[in-house]
Amino acid sequence: MNKKLATVLLLASATMLAACAKKAPEQLPPPPVSSGGEQTPAPTTPMGPQVGSQEHFRNAVNGQTVIYFDLDRFNISSTSAATLQAQAQYFAQYPQLTFTIEGHADERGTREYNLALGERRANAAKNYLTSLGIAPNRIAVVSYGKERPVALGSDEQSWAQNRRAASVMIR
């Protein structure tokens, strides 16, 4: 119940922000207004991370820049959905930003299959963000297959960390 309500609210706010963005003058970018709902530190502080930097994004979504997948799967879990909703809120707030979703696989698949699987995972994340109102032309997708692991062991824990789709800001 609660979750559903939260999703609806998020969707609503995302849509509103997107709508605002359309009306905004082309001069760009409107200085971000620190709205009441946002818990992030004011991004306009000269000392803090710049809007559109990976650090700014990471702070805004409480570190949830990455979603994870089960072995050989590419569906968006409920945990991942919450992560992507937080990301969508950020991207709705800063409609001038574009970003890349990097799809990855663990080392237990063959190289070429994993390139295709990483592509599938990144597209699943993209489709979810699109369904939340983020314009598809703002989202680039790239697969690295099993070529860029973050966890280096050959064990379940490492593999779980490597089956991922990471959102990365384009500077």
Next chain:
Amino acid sequence: MKRMIWLPLIALVPGTAAQAQDLGAPVGEGGRVERIQVAPTEATDGPLRGTVTDESDWSDIGIAIPAFATDRNRETPANAEGTGALGREIARVITANLRNNGLFKPVGPDSLPAPSFPQITSPAWTSWSGRSAEMLVHGYVQARNDGRLVVGCYLYDVSLQSELVREGWVVPPADWRRAAHKCSDVIFARLTGESPFFDSRIAYIAETGPKDARVKRLAIMDSDGANHRFLTLGSATALTPRFSPDYSKILYLSYVDGNPRIYVYDIGTGKQTLVTENRNPTIAPRWSPDGRSILYSMSVSGNTDIYTVPATGGASRRLTDAPGIDVGGSFSPDGSKIVFESDRSGSQQCYIMNADGSNQRRISFFGGRCATPEWSPRGDQIAFTRIAGDFNVAVMNTSGGGMRVLTKGWQDEAPTWAPNGRIIQFFRTERNSGRSGIWQVDLTGRNERRLPTPVDGSDPAWGPIRP
């Protein structure tokens, strides 16, 4: 005025530079080796029977390979000490070729007396039969006045005291190893009845650096690891190379523009072009046996399918349309069929279709998964990566029957065939460290060896026998 001229130039240059930014210097391909007639063996009174070899035990045949003789020691760019020392080197290369993969039991020039030049066509039979050598390889090397080398190669049956085969070649000094490989091929083919494979090259991915920052470069080498060259510089990840059937081009995947894309790299000119002008990622390139068309896999909105395109460019044709991942593909030697992998059934399995995409049907029904299938050049077998927890290299017949697992590593992946279809190459990855190496195994699974490479290696792909 100046500005108007300069602006388009500036606009053009970055695009060109970006295309080529990871390429090293091009490496020409040697081309055809010139064959010549060599002097026949002097008549002996030995019995004139055919070969005594029996295919079941040719791996136990003892072969003596003493240094190749020279008529007179002359300077050659191929060896600082002249043609005499070069003759010993040639015999060493042949010995190593025949020893590797457990093909024979050769004894090399470093533990044998060196025959004189006249003895090459008139062996000292009694001294060789006393060494329990069943077969004897003799040869010579001569430097011609034009600098080119003449290499003669003779195979004798010691007990029959008869010549089994002889051949000769003229090579530029830089190609002296090719003469040694040609001689190895003559010996191998005569003793086994199999097609040759030593005079061939291997494209692969050279790997360096830690597991989370691996540098992957396109590299090529001879079948024995010699004449190694890096073709890319390593700033962009390169993967999955395939030599064209005439060795003039290599298909491979590069991230040089930030995305996985298949390029056609011309070895002679050092130029490369995209396999297809398209914004979607392209992976898993393969040549058709005649080199006229290229298979590749392309992801569109996350759905990967197999396509074909003429090697000279032009319109692509989609061969598969299943939702899910259809990837890779390998032609039958006659070009009429393609074996590929697909997860349309829920997990990676191997399928066969006609070359036009029709009649797609699954052939793998054993336990585990079937990935990276590669059709043997002989046509009767398909090698693949069997995933059942670990990865192993396995073979099956073209109906999916007769499955045999050939290797037992933790991750043995991506088999490709030697040009004669007797030896399979693959890469083995170590658990945890991620270190990788290139390995070869024969069809019996008994003879396995690591191919020496200067750094770690993966994705080995054998080219055909050279002309």
